[in-house]
Amino acid sequence: MKKYSFCISLIICLLVGNVSVSLNKKENKKRIEFQLNSLFKDHMVLQRDMPIPIWGKAEAGTTVTVKFANSEKSTVVDSNGKWRVNLDALNANFESRTMLITSSINKDVIKISDIVVGDVWICSGQSNMQMGVGGVPEIKALIPTSSNIRSFKVKNTVAFQPQETCDGEWVNEHPNSAVAFSFAYFLQKSANVPVGIILTSWGSSSIEAWMPREMTKTVPHFKTMMDEFDADTNTKNRIKTILEGVKPWARKDDIFLRRQSNILYNAMMHPLIPYACSGLVWYQGERNTQSMHGMPKKPWFSRNSGMLKYGETLKEWVKNYRKSWNNDDMHFMVVMLPGYGKILDSGTDINLESPDSHSWAWMRESQLKVLELPNTSVVNTIDLGHVKNIHPKDKLPIGKRLASLAMNAVLKSGTESYGPIFKKIKTKKNTLVIYFDHAKELKTKDGKAPKAFWLSDDSKKWFPADAKIKGKTIILSTSGLEKPLYVRYAFTGKPTVNLVNGVDLPAYPFRTDTFKP
Missing domain, CATH: 3.40.50.1110 (SGNH hydrolase)
Structure with a gap:
């Protein structure tokens, strides 16, 4: 009888021990290290004049507090081990400052040094x-x-x-x-x-x-590409092999990865x-x-x-x-x-x-x-x-x-940052008049007539145009057409252009026809 009792006790101990080991394994598996997203490091720049998200991971239920400048925010880590706070908007500042992020468990502290605030x-x-x-x-x-x-x-x-x-x-x-x-x-x-x-x-x-991948819902050709990718076992296996292989990658492997x-x-x-x-x-x-x-x-x-x-x-x-x-x-x-x-x-x-x-x-x-x-x-x-x-x-x-x-x-400086942009077109006898926005002091850089203008009618045949500046407009004509209807400007692979505005910014290419390529 004692022999049986000993065996039963041994079995119970082993079972309890296994349960304990199993629980410990689960606890270890669930434990999440207190950490920040990889962008939050020493020497970082924070964006001025807007709320600043700070986020990372920690044990679920932990209270995380972020302190920086005059802003302090706390949150409780969600069931997935994720946390995020939004610091108040800050003014630009060249001063090197420190951010402290603390966790309520074990009083862990992460310190990020030499932070400035500006434009990112x-x-x-x-x-x-x-x-x-x-x-x-x-x-x-x-x-x-x-x-x-x-x-x-x-x-x-x-x-x-x-x-x-x-x-x-x-x-x-x-x-x-x-x-x-x-x-x-x-x-x-x-x-x-x-x-x-x-x-x-x-x-x-x-x-x-x-x-x-979610853009497969809005871009049809991208859905086709991703469906093909998902069905291409060879490509996926090659990518996996490259990632797990020797580094640095061979050039052909590097090119293969970046073209996916x-x-x-x-x-x-x-x-x-x-x-x-x-x-x-x-x-x-x-x-x-x-x-x-x-x-x-x-x-x-x-x-x-x-x-x-x-x-x-x-x-x-x-x-x-x-x-x-x-x-x-x-x-x-x-x-x-x-x-x-x-x-x-x-x-x-x-x-x-x-x-x-x-x-x-x-x-x-x-x-x-x-x-x-x-x-x-x-x-x-x-x-x-x-x-x-x-x-x-x-x-x-x-x-x-x-x-x-x-x-x-973005910063509303009020300075001119665009070159002339096509606004509208008008027909006057056998000429076309092009109106532009951003065309103050319209001119050419070399003092010659504007280049790279072409004219056509419904024949779809294009002829180089004679162009003249008049105020903020360009007057176009050509001996090849009696009644030109359409304009293309700088519409070649490498056009020679000289039309600019008063701050020497070039005119944007455009076309007024709807011909299908």
């Missing part, structure tokens, strides 16, 4: 945004006189699911991007506040690479939401110029919007990001693609000088559609670029124009 901008896109400062001597020369610029570089990687954190550090120096640095430089000098740049860019990436859809967004943009910022600078589009109508069967990496669908896709992208950040005032500044001589062989006309060829002119028209949304700007680069180099070095004017647009559109 996200700079994103592909290789022309990524191009380094060292490759542009005029911008490199700005370094000795730059100050109060800080940057956070998001590590280039991908993920199958949206990530909550990313790799990167705030540094007390300029970003290594010619466009982002020159923009920050001139913005800082004009606004006289600290400037923070969050740089998240990757060469060869399409706009679809930076789109969340959605997975750049998951790893390099989603972790930034909802960090308070003035807006986002977007220099991208080259990848989407590989076709007119989009979604060619081959090569696989050309399956994207193409040039004609890009405009509507871009607008949906902006609206989605604003919804994610819960900020309808979030400003988007798009860098227009500059001059480049490539002509697609999809058109009947492959003449570089023709306004009817399938050139980057159609992408620029698509990019300008973003202006149909409020709180958007487009940097005009029609006078820049290189006919044979897709990575032109004339980035300094882009930085200046971005800063001017930001000062005007």
Whole structure:
């Protein structure tokens, strides 16, 4: 009997022990380390003049308190282990200050040092945004006189699911991007506040690479792309193998990753939401110029919007990001693609000088559609670029124009930041009169007649126009047509232009016809 009692007691002890071990395992599994989102680190810049979200993870039920400047906010961590507070809006401040974040469990304290308050901008896109400062001597020369610029570089990687954190550090120096640095430089000098740049860019990436999966509901071709991706086991396995393999990646693997859809967004943009910022600078589009109508069967990496669908896709992208950040005032500044001589062989006309060829002119028209949304700007680069180099070095004017647009559109400086923009057209006998906005002191840079105007009628044949400036208008005529009806301006891959306003900003390209390409 004693033998049986001993066995029963032993079994009970083992069972109780197993239950205890099992409970401990569950407790360990549920335990969440007290932490902040990866953007909240020493040397960071906080956005001025708007509520500042601070968020992270901790044990459910924990009270978290955030103290910074004169603002103190507390919250209780939810059942998913997530917490967030919104600090009160702050004025710009160059003073280096410290933030304290405390947890009610174990009295844990996280301290973030050397924080300033100013203007924060996200700079994103592909290789022309990524191009380094060292490759542009005029911008490199700005370094000795730059100050109060800080940057956070998001590590280039991908993920199958949206990530909550990313790799990167705030540094007390300029970003290594010619466009982002020159923009920050001139913005800082004009606004006289600290400037923070969050740089998240990757060469060869399409706009679809930076789109969340939920956009399959609003962008039909993106749904097709994601359905294809989900069914492509080989691609997914290759991505997984690359991510788990030796680093740094081989060049072919690096290119393979960055040319995918959605997975750049998951790893390099989603972790930034909802960090308070003035807006986002977007220099991208080259990848989407590989076709007119989009979604060619081959090569696989050309399956994207193409040039004609890009405009509507871009607008949906902006609206989605604003919804994610819960900020309808979030400003988007798009860098227009500059001059480049490539002509697609999809058109009947492959003449570089023709306004009817399938050139980057159609992408620029698509990019300008973003202006149909409020709180958007487009940097005009029609006078820049290189006919044979897709990575032109004339980035300094882009930085200046971005800063001017930001000062005007976001900071309400009242300075002129746009070149002449087409307003309306009138017919007078055998001439056409073009009216512009932003046309004060309309002139040409070289004192010669305005260039790059073309005229047509319903025949769809285009003839170079004779152009004359009259006040804020341009008078157009041509010997090739008795009654011209339509105008195209600077509507070629690499047009030669000279029309500017009083502050030497170039006129924006446009067309008045509705001919289908």
